[in-house]
Amino acid sequence: MHTVSWEQYVCDLSAVMRALSLRDANGQELGSAGLDAWVERTVDLAHGGGCVFFAGNGASASMASHFSADIAKNVRIRSMVFTDAALITCVGNDLSYEDVFSEPLSWQMRQGDMVVLVSSSGNSPNVVKAAKRARELRGTVVTLSAMSPENTLRSLGDLNIYVPAQSYSHAETSHAAILHHWIDAVQRARSLG
Ligand SMILES: O=C(CO)[C@@H](O)[C@H](O)[C@H](O)[C@H](O)COP(=O)(O)O
Numbered sequence: 001m002h003t004v005s006w007e008q009y010v011c012d013l014s015a016v017m018r019a020l021s022l023r024d025a026n027g028q029e030l031g032s033a034g035l036d037a038w039v040e041r042t043v044d045l046a047h048g049g050g051c052v053f054f055a056g057n058g059a060s061a062s063m064a065s066h067f068s069a070d071i072a073k074n075v076r077i078r079s080m081v082f083t084d085a086a087l088i089t090c091v092g093n094d095l096s097y098e099d100v101f102s103e104p105l106s107w108q109m110r111q112g113d114m115v116v117l118v119s120s121s122g123n124s125p126n127v128v129k130a131a132k133r134a135r136e137l138r139g140t141v142v143t144l145s146a147m148s149p150e151n152t153l154r155s156l157g158d159l160n161i162y163v164p165a166q167s168y169s170h171a172e173t174s175h176a177a178i179l180h181h182w183i184d185a186v187q188r189a190r191s192l193g
Helices: 006-018 031-047 059-075 085-094 102-108 125-136 168-189
Strands: 021-024 051-056 078-081 114-119 140-145 159-162
Touching: 006 168, 021 031, 031 114, 031 140, 031 159, 031 168, 051 059, 051 102, 051 125, 059 078, 059 114, 059 168, 085 102, 102 125, 114 125, 114 168, 125 140, 140 168
Parallel strands: 051 078, 051 114, 114 140, 140 159
Antiparallel strands: 021 159
C-alpha cells in the first residue's frame, strides 16, 4: 500500500493552501487579500438582512450544510442549503439532477443575496448551472474549486477561489479551511467572536 507520512501530507497540503488564487469576475488576481473583500461583502449583506446559500456535491454538500449552520448559528446571518431529501429527489426526479441547485435558487434568491458554490473539479453540471442562475438573479457568486485551473466554475463567480489541489483529499480539506477562515473573520467583523 502506498503511504505518505503525516509530515509529508501536511507539507503537501500546506503548499496547496499557500498557492490559493482568488480572482474577481474579470479574472484579475487579488490573492489572499481578496478574502477581505469577501468578508466585507458578507458583512454588508448581513446588515441588509440578506441570505447566504451554499451548494456542492458529496463532501462539498456536507460542507454546504456545515457552513450554513455555522454562519447562521455563530454569525447570525440567514442561510439556506438545498440538500433536503424531499427537495433534492423531487427536483432531480421531476426535472434533472443538473437542476437541483439552480431551480431552488430561482425560488429563493433575491438580488444582493450570496451563493457559495463548492466543487473540487469545478465542473459538476449542477454547480455550474447554479452559478449561471445566481448571476441571472443578480446575486453575488463565490466559487471554490480545485483541480484544473481551467475548470468551468472558476470563471463564473464574482469572487473565484482556486487551490491547485490534484486530489479530492487536498481540495476538500483546503476548501473547509478557507470556509472556516472566512466565517471566523466575518464573526470577528460583526463583533460576535
Ligand atoms: O469526497 C468525495 C471524494 O473524495 C466525494 O464525495 C466527492 O465529493 C463527490 O465525488 C462529488 O460528487 C465530487 O464533485 P465535485 O466536488 O468535483 O463537484
